Amino acid sequence: MGAIAFPPPNPDVLAKRDRIIAGLRQFVGGEGVITDPHELTPYETDGFTAYRSVPLAVVLPETTAQVSDILAFCSREGVPVVPRGAGTSLAGGAIPQEDAVVLGVSRMKRILSIDYDSRTARVEAGITNIAISEAIGEDGFFFAPDPSSQIICSIAGNIAMNAGGAHCLKYGVTTNNLLGVTLVLLDGTAVELGGEHMDASGYDLLGLICGSEGQLGIITEAVVRILPKPxxxxxxxxxxxxxxxxxxxxxxxxxxxxxxxxxxxxxxxxxxxxxxxxxxxxxxxxxxxxxxxxxxxxxxxxxxxxxxxxxxxxxxxxxxxxxxxxxxxxxxxxxxxxxxxxxxxxxxxxxxxxxxxxxxxxxxxxxxxxxxxxxxxxxxxxxxxxxxxxxxxxxxxxxxxxxxxxxxxxxxxxxxxxxxxxxxxxxxxxxxxxKRELMHHQFNAVDLDQQLRVHAVFDPGWLLNPAKVFPLDGREVAA
Ligand SMILES: Cc1cc2nc3c(=O)[nH]c(=O)nc-3n(C[C@H](O)[C@H](O)[C@H](O)COP(=O)(O)OP(=O)(O)OC[C@H]3O[C@@H](n4cnc5c(N)ncnc54)[C@H](O)[C@@H]3O)c2cc1C
CATH class of the missing domain: 3.40.462.10 (FAD-linked oxidases, C-terminal domain)
Structure with a gap:
């Protein structure tokens, strides 16, 4: 694979660090913005521990509205944003970069509603995978995707990575158990994709978001399928x-x-x-x-x-x-x-x-x-x-x-x-x-170009989790 490289930090972003931190504090008060070097340590890396990098700041919003404000601000200021759930990624998906703000959803953990008749639950993005099954277990239901990290990993991380687990042979992976998300786009607009039921009209944008590794928007809520226990x-x-x-x-x-x-x-x-x-x-x-x-x-x-x-x-x-x-x-x-x-x-x-x-x-x-x-x-x-x-x-x-x-x-x-x-x-x-540089091995230039075109619709300036997924060379979309 060769040594893993980060894109060089943007000096303009580093130069306005104080202003960026002050801007984040407008939206999230108290301990919701972390800048102290010791307190940033847990955010330097993820489950893929060999590489680390200290981010510019960490912001921990509690509502979709705050996520919207933060993203709109960061995109205006040209600041990269690395979304983060519980930081258990084994592919380095949540590793930050020096000039990035880490946007963590760990304070958004509530179950918003459970509908046993329709077999769905609406949850906030930072809830742990296991907490969903625990909340409905006594009523004889469970949430099927069961990554081994389920006691700690978040539903947002599961969606962003399309996580699986031991029982996915029978029940499918996250995408097969996901009905909808609230997604905040880079300009701060919150959109609903999918819905509360199995079939949503229009293009399957939910399918696009599931597995998008934090590069197309920030998930703040999810509607998941719940199943009766066998x-x-x-x-x-x-x-x-x-x-x-x-x-x-x-x-x-x-x-x-x-x-x-x-x-x-x-x-x-x-x-x-x-x-x-x-x-x-x-x-x-x-x-x-x-x-x-x-x-x-x-x-x-x-x-x-x-x-x-x-x-x-x-x-x-x-x-x-x-x-x-x-x-x-x-x-x-x-x-x-x-x-x-x-x-x-x-x-x-x-x-x-x-x-x-x-x-x-x-x-x-x-x-x-x-x-x-x-x-x-x-x-x-x-x-x-x-x-x-x-x-x-x-x-x-x-x-x-x-x-x-x-x-x-x-x-x-x-x-x-x-x-x-x-x-x-x-x-x-x-x-x-x-595995970013191995993408050339899986996809030819035409395939990669098509994927880059989709990416460009959401984030043409490479601000969302930019160091990931696509090889660093050849990121320009063909004319
Ligand atoms: C011991 C161990 C066992 C594991 N076992 C499994 C397993 O069995 N199956 C499996 O699939 N995985 C497994 N994993 C990997 C990992 O737990 C999963 O990938 C999990 O889905 C990551 O969730 P997370 O909350 O930790 O996300 P993070 O690691 O924080 O982030 C993962 C990705 O999601 C993005 N992201 C996070 N939050 C958001 C958001 N709100 N909006 C948009 N993007 C976001 C990040 O940018 C990153 O790209 C394991 C990991 C460990 C350490």
């Missing part, structure tokens, strides 16, 4: 003696048209790391493990499990262990959902996020091991296998620049491989700053 849910652990066998098993389950709620994959290093953390009963002797969760009534779950076990046996499965209780189920998911944090206890890592056709799993997993070994590094694989969304965690020492470069290069090779086998650069973490 009658029952049961995860089963399958241990295999080879990565290829586990990959082939996943490919056959999907090819057979069976749709479990989740199929999650871990290889031996990931199993050891997560078992040490969660004590979930994972098979430590296996080279690869699948967590397959089925949902429904007892008879529906039994029928689906029988089909899945038959396929797993064809691929030489060793351990088969069904969860026997709610406690065991919680432990199994704790291990999987803590995988990134647990890995962080043993080594620094970069988490890749490529997507491939599931039929390519055995080949790609073998190639990933070869690629990473070729750089003299180690890899732990833990990912959403059912939808072909890979997360190789490349282990390295962040304080060793040579190793860091090797880890980034290995990551880049893996993502190129994903594209070559018919997949793409990101399944759920976004392009951010991390």
């Amino acid at each position: 009658e029952g849910a049961r995860p089963v652990l399958f241990g295999f003696s080879s990565v290829a066998a586990a990959g082939a098993c996943v490919a056959e389950i999907i090819a057979a048209g069976i749709l479990p709620a989740a199929i999650e994959f871990m290889d031996r290093p990931a199993i050891a790391i997560c078992e040490d953390f969660a004590k979930a009963g994972y098979p430590l002797d296996a080279e690869a493990m699948l967590i397959v969760e089925v949902e429904g009534s007892e008879s529906e779950m039994a029928e689906m499990l029988e089909q899945i076990i038959t396929i797993a046996r064809r691929h030489g499965v060793g351990t088969i262990k069904e969860s026997q209780s709610a406690t065991e189920t919680a432990q199994i998911w704790k291990g999987r959902k803590s995988a990134f944090g647990a890995t962080g206890r043993v080594a620094d890592y970069i988490c890749m996020d490529g997507t491939i056709p599931t039929g390519q799993l055995p080949h790609v997993l073998t190639r990933i091991s070869e690629i990473v070994a070729g750089y003299g590094l180690r890899v732990a694989n833990v990912f959403h296998a059912g939808d072909g969304n890979l997360h190789p965690l490349i282990l390295y020492n962040v304080n060793d620049p040579e190793q860091r470069q090797k880890a980034e290069d290995a990551g880049s090779d893996i993502l190129r491989l994903c594209v070559e086998v018919g997949g793409c650069l990101t399944g759920e973490h976004g392009i951010g700053i991390e």
Whole structure:
């Protein structure tokens, strides 16, 4: 990938820092504008921790009207704005730049309305993902997208990155569970896109905003789809003696048209790391493990499990262990959902996020091991296998620049491989700053130009999260 570059800071913006801060204070009082260097530290980076940069200021509005005032002011003054939810992006999507104001929505956390008849909820942008399910859980409902970071990440960040999670195999990713947003445009105009129901008229602008990585406007509210909880849910652990066998098993389950709620994959290093953390009963002797969760009534779950076990046996499965209780189920998911944090206890890592056709799993997993070994590094694989969304965690020492470069290069090779086998650069973490230069590998000049034209409609002067998504060279729209 090469070292990640930020655009050079605009000296005119840096020169009027005091005036910009005074301007922000007109709209948001008290502790809502942060300028103290120590207090800015948490905003220097995000979940993609290798790079950092201190922003000019952070502003934390509480209303859509304040967001409108701030954006109108910043666009008049030519100040870049980096939107921020909880700062858990693993692609460097929320990393600021020196001449930018970070606009955080962490103080906008309310649930505004819940409509069980229409199965929708309207929420503010900064609410955490889990808080939505918690608020409706006692009434038997939940919000389906479940990123592993769900106890901290915001719905705005989920929308901006089109986040996914373990159960997105069955329920889809954020875009499939989003009905509408309130979006503030760069000139301060607030617009409603989508609505309270499944179908909205006109162009699908909501689809454009979902996954737009903070570059087309600031989301201040969202209308999300809520679902009744399934009658029952049961995860089963399958241990295999080879990565290829586990990959082939996943490919056959999907090819057979069976749709479990989740199929999650871990290889031996990931199993050891997560078992040490969660004590979930994972098979430590296996080279690869699948967590397959089925949902429904007892008879529906039994029928689906029988089909899945038959396929797993064809691929030489060793351990088969069904969860026997709610406690065991919680432990199994704790291990999987803590995988990134647990890995962080043993080594620094970069988490890749490529997507491939599931039929390519055995080949790609073998190639990933070869690629990473070729750089003299180690890899732990833990990912959403059912939808072909890979997360190789490349282990390295962040304080060793040579190793860091090797880890980034290995990551880049893996993502190129994903594209070559018919997949793409990101399944759920976004392009951010991390994969920006690889966009040339996924898209040809014409494709990129079309995307730049869309971008230019919203932000022709590159003020919204400008260092991200598009390669820094060739950003001009063709005449
Ligand atoms: C331990 C861990 C596990 C994770 N697991 C998953 C997983 O399973 N699935 C998954 O998809 N991701 C996962 N992630 C990545 C991350 O949590 C998601 O991308 C999440 O959606 C980011 O939400 P956030 O609130 O932290 O957003 P941030 O990191 O603050 O921002 C992410 C992007 O959204 C933009 N943005 C933020 N707020 C707004 C707004 N109001 N309007 C417009 N744009 C905005 C930012 O500019 C940035 O481009 C994980 C991260 C960690 C650290």
